[in-house]
Amino acid sequence: MPKVLGGSLAAHRDExxxxxxxxxxxxxxxxxxDAVTLAGVAAAAGVGRTS
Structure with a gap:
């Protein structure tokens, strides 16, 4: 199960x-x-790629 950031789902989405x-x-x-990828953004943000 994914880790929820913040105290609520709304806070998680904002974070x-x-x-x-x-x-x-x-x-x-x-x-x-041209060098930016979605996988790279997710990795740099510390979130899953599907986020």
């Missing part, structure tokens, strides 16, 4: 969203659009 967008921003800045 995952924030992590994903922060990771995406950093990867775009470091590598550029």
């Amino acid at each position: 995952v969203r924030a992590r994903v967008f922060e990771a995406l921003r950093g990867l775009l800045y470091e590598r550029g659009f």
Whole structure:
């Protein structure tokens, strides 16, 4: 079963969203659009790829 971040499902969704967008921003800045993958964003955010 996946680990729920935060105290509720809503908090979990907010935390995952924030992590994903922060990771995406950093990867775009470091590598550029063509080098970014969904798997890479998920790994950098510390979440599962299906998140």
